[in-house]
Amino acid sequence: MGITIVAGLIVIAMILGLYVRSRPILEIEPLSRLVFSSEWRPLSGKFGLLPFITGTLWVTGGAVAIAVPLSLLAAIYLSEYAHRRVREWTKPLIDLLSGIPSVVYGVWGVLVVVPIIKDHLAPAVGSFSTGYCVLAGSIVLAVMITPIIMHVSIEVLRTVPRELRDASLALGATRWQGIKHAVLRRAAPGVTAATVLGLSRAFGETMAVLMVVGNVARTPSSLLDPAYPLPALIANNYGEMMSVPLYDSALLLACLVLLLVVLAFNIASRVVLVRMERSTQ
Amino acid sequence: MDCKTHICVRNLSLSYGRTPALKNVSVDIPDRQITAIIGPSGCGKSTLLKCFNRLIDSDEEVRVSGSVLVDGEDVLDPRTEVTHIRKKMGLLFQRPYPLPMSIYDNVAYGPRIHGVRDRRTLDSIVERRLKESSLWNEVKDRLNEPATRLSIGQQQRLCLARGLAVEPDIILADEPSSALDPASSQRIEQRFLELKETYTIVIVTHILRQARRLADRVVFLYLGELIEEGPADEFFSHPKERLTEDYISGTIS
Amino acid sequence: MDRRKTEEGIFKGVMIASTLVILGTLALILGTILARGLPALDLAMITQTPKGGFYLGKEGGVLNAIVGSLYLAGGATLLAFLAGLPIAFYLTIYARKSSRLASLTRFSLDVLWGVPSIVYGAFGFTIMMLLGLRASLLAGIIAVALLILPIMTRAMDEVIRAVPRELLDASYALGTTRLETATRVLARQALPGILTAVLIAFGRGIGDAASVIFTAGFTDHIPTSLSQPAATLPLAIFFQLGTPVPEVQERAYASALILTFIILIISAVARLTAARQARHVVR
Numbered sequence: 001m002g003i004t005i006v007a008g009l010i011v012i013a014m015i016l017g018l019y020v021r022s023r024p025i026l027e028i029e030p031l032s033r034l035v036f037s038s039e040w041r042p043l044s045g046k047f048g049l050l051p052f053i054t055g056t057l058w059v060t061g062g063a064v065a066i067a068v069p070l071s072l073l074a075a076i077y078l079s080e081y082a083h084r085r086v087r088e089w090t091k092p093l094i095d096l097l098s099g100i101p102s103v104v105y106g107v108w109g110v111l112v113v114v115p116i117i118k119d120h121l122a123p124a125v126g127s128f129s130t131g132y133c134v135l136a137g138s139i140v141l142a143v144m145i146t147p148i149i150m151h152v153s154i155e156v157l158r159t160v161p162r163e164l165r166d167a168s169l170a171l172g173a174t175r176w177q178g179i180k181h182a183v184l185r186r187a188a189p190g191v192t193a194a195t196v197l198g199l200s201r202a203f204g205e206t207m208a209v210l211m212v213v214g215n216v217a218r219t220p221s222s223l224l225d226p227a228y229p230l231p232a233l234i235a236n237n238y239g240e241m242m243s244v245p246l247y248d249s250a251l252l253l254a255c256l257v258l259l260l261v262v263l264a265f266n267i268a269s270r271v272v273l274v275r276m277e278r279s280t281q
Numbered sequence: 282m283d284c285k286t287h288i289c290v291r292n293l294s295l296s297y298g299r300t301p302a303l304k305n306v307s308v309d310i311p312d313r314q315i316t317a318i319i320g321p322s323g324c325g326k327s328t329l330l331k332c333f334n335r336l337i338d339s340d341e342e343v344r345v346s347g348s349v350l351v352d353g354e355d356v357l358d359p360r361t362e363v364t365h366i367r368k369k370m371g372l373l374f375q376r377p378y379p380l381p382m383s384i385y386d387n388v389a390y391g392p393r394i395h396g397v398r399d400r401r402t403l404d405s406i407v408e409r410r411l412k413e414s415s416l417w418n419e420v421k422d423r424l425n426e427p428a429t430r431l432s433i434g435q436q437q438r439l440c441l442a443r444g445l446a447v448e449p450d451i452i453l454a455d456e457p458s459s460a461l462d463p464a465s466s467q468r469i470e471q472r473f474l475e476l477k478e479t480y481t482i483v484i485v486t487h488i489l490r491q492a493r494r495l496a497d498r499v500v501f502l503y504l505g506e507l508i509e510e511g512p513a514d515e516f517f518s519h520p521k522e523r524l525t526e527d528y529i530s531g532t533i534s
Numbered sequence: 535m536d537r538r539k540t541e542e543g544i545f546k547g548v549m550i551a552s553t554l555v556i557l558g559t560l561a562l563i564l565g566t567i568l569a570r571g572l573p574a575l576d577l578a579m580i581t582q583t584p585k586g587g588f589y590l591g592k593e594g595g596v597l598n599a600i601v602g603s604l605y606l607a608g609g610a611t612l613l614a615f616l617a618g619l620p621i622a623f624y625l626t627i628y629a630r631k632s633s634r635l636a637s638l639t640r641f642s643l644d645v646l647w648g649v650p651s652i653v654y655g656a657f658g659f660t661i662m663m664l665l666g667l668r669a670s671l672l673a674g675i676i677a678v679a680l681l682i683l684p685i686m687t688r689a690m691d692e693v694i695r696a697v698p699r700e701l702l703d704a705s706y707a708l709g710t711t712r713l714e715t716a717t718r719v720l721a722r723q724a725l726p727g728i729l730t731a732v733l734i735a736f737g738r739g740i741g742d743a744a745s746v747i748f749t750a751g752f753t754d755h756i757p758t759s760l761s762q763p764a765a766t767l768p769l770a771i772f773f774q775l776g777t778p779v780p781e782v783q784e785r786a787y788a789s790a791l792i793l794t795f796i797i798l799i800i801s802a803v804a805r806l807t808a809a810r811q812a813r814h815v816v817r
Contacts, residue, residue, distance in 0.1 A: 069552070070552045070556060071552075073548055073549045073552035073553075074552040074556055076549055077549035077552070077553050078553065081546065081549070090553070090557065092805070093557060093560060094556070095801070096560065096798075096801060097556070097559075097560050097563075099734075099737055099738070099741075099801055100563065100794065100797065101740075101741025101742065101743070101768055101793060101794075101797065102741065102742065102743060102744070102768070103741070103743050103768040103771045103772055103790065103793070104563070104567060104771075104790050104793060104794050105563070106771075106772070106775075107567065107771060107775060107786065107787065107790045108562075108563045108566050108567065110775065111566055111570060112562065112566055143556075143559050143563075146556055174538050174539065174542050175542065176538075176541060176542035176545055176546070177538065177542075197648065200648050201648060203650070204648075204649070204650020204651070204652065204653070205650065206650065206651065206652045206743070206744040207743045207744055207768065211772070211775070231650060231652045231744070234652055234656055235652055235655075235744055252656065252660065255653055255656045255657075258650060258652075258653065259650075262648060262649060262653075263645060263648075263649070265648075266644075266645045266647075266648040267645055270641060270644050274641070
């Protein structure tokens, strides 16, 4: 039993630890300046986190924009229309997708996504890109978060009672009308929670994105510009940070910000999901 | 084949996978009367009802043979347009299942999906049907509230109004008062007695007294087979089969 | 009516297309790794550690990373198992159904599940700095164990909860203590599920890079003790890909293939054990 309590305390320990280590830099610069400044020149003591925050937002936003429609449509198909066999075969494949390690996604991104953007997509819209850009990160991330959005959405759709669909059908509606008006409305909070869970996963994903996104510390102005998300910042520079004062503090602050955001999203969506499950019991 | 009544069931057999649920059932359901389908639980009553409006389509691994004629059209023919059939019938479930919308939208749902758009038409439909299910006075000031705020008895009447809004000829009810308290139960039963002048009603029930109160005709199913059917008075006073007698007297249930 | 049908038809088509796109992407990923990795894969890659000039395209293989990963993931899985199993048992057997501690724990496990691996890595590194430790196998094991603990515990919890109450009651009725019931009856019944949970966690642990990048370090040798740094496959792939030398980049693909292969084997084994061992299990 003691172990259980300890496990619960780990999160708190982490938050505290990170906070303590970020304190030094917080004492020197106010939090708002750190968050909103764009200058990132550690050697001169400038630690503006803005480009990384916006970079993260761009890449994550893009990933969600791609993944949610895809995942949702596929989830609806699998849970409402598909034959049982199809469901049985597809579910393990989706699980497989979620088991592929981050680096392998990165390799795939470098081998397939980046060249496509560089050689085909960018010229098609009349601009130039090295291929290492926000879009590449978004695409790779989108594939990575699709399994969790799908998995949770399918579970949520399953909680909608069968009779609700029957009631709609009994009135002469087509299946799709029933789904559109009744099922989805009922499942809406859960599906939103699924999206938020995917979002939080995308926020924290490090390796795959790092490998394809360009890592240039400037706020991107288009999908084809490179970006430098927060996790990549932390991962790339940890080694060097000891030599520059306050560098480690800044990085740990970035880490803390990341942790708090992800936790907030996670807690919110879990609460919603628990409530949905409870309402069916 | 000949069919003089509203619904004719001919040699209907149904099984879920390898488990038979209905065995060669043939019965006629007359117009504008209340027909009660009775029998112990699990004997196929609800399944029979669901065959009428083809809700069994949603179940996997269902095998059906035989035919169900409604106004002469075979409902089970794969070529018939399912939504067209379902429009003819309203279905009440055991527990009310209001759609996740306002009271108004619940009733208007049916007409809307069939193409009615004009606001005034919808308003009058909603009012008329809610009056028909004797719910209007209780909700007329709060039509835009979510339907889930109503009590269970009110929800069931809402579902009745919802079902009536698509202008069916037939009302199907699957144990419609089993989840309700006695007062609401009584109100629903009264509605049925009044509605039978306009609609053909088929009720599935396991409450014998309810059947006695409401039915003009009774159909008795046991383990998927049709044991006996006939006019209600005859059925309850002079049952022809031994099994029927046992069921009515409570020896088996 | 036709309009409704067409609307349904269109959406249905779009939905099927989405599903196919997703499945197609899976095929594409696996296919790419196979296609680029296989040509670069030779026996030396699997059986040798990097020799002189490895990073310049000369001889050697990634045995250091393979073994390192196996040690690390194995150790982490063991650690997480030792911590997680008691928690899972506690949640179902010792706590009462409505215990607040139990629901709180389940909830925090679910929330912990989503913490990014880099946070664990950074945190672990901070602790290491605090204690003056250097990058080592042990540090990596601890970081990864923390990462996979929620996953494993939650999965085991689900399995244990699925054990029918009557089975446990039957055991209690014979006068056993809760611990005895837990270890003899419950464990037997839930064994396939627990095994699957362990395998899944192992798969997650072996593939993660962000948590080990600071904690386990990297080396060309196979670690012989817990205090030595250890190479891991994900990091090996990452570093190899980052060099400007084309031959080494090819090696990255081969290493990626090796890693993916290991993961696929684990998933397959996990499913098989779940299915086969179900023989002994009471239904």
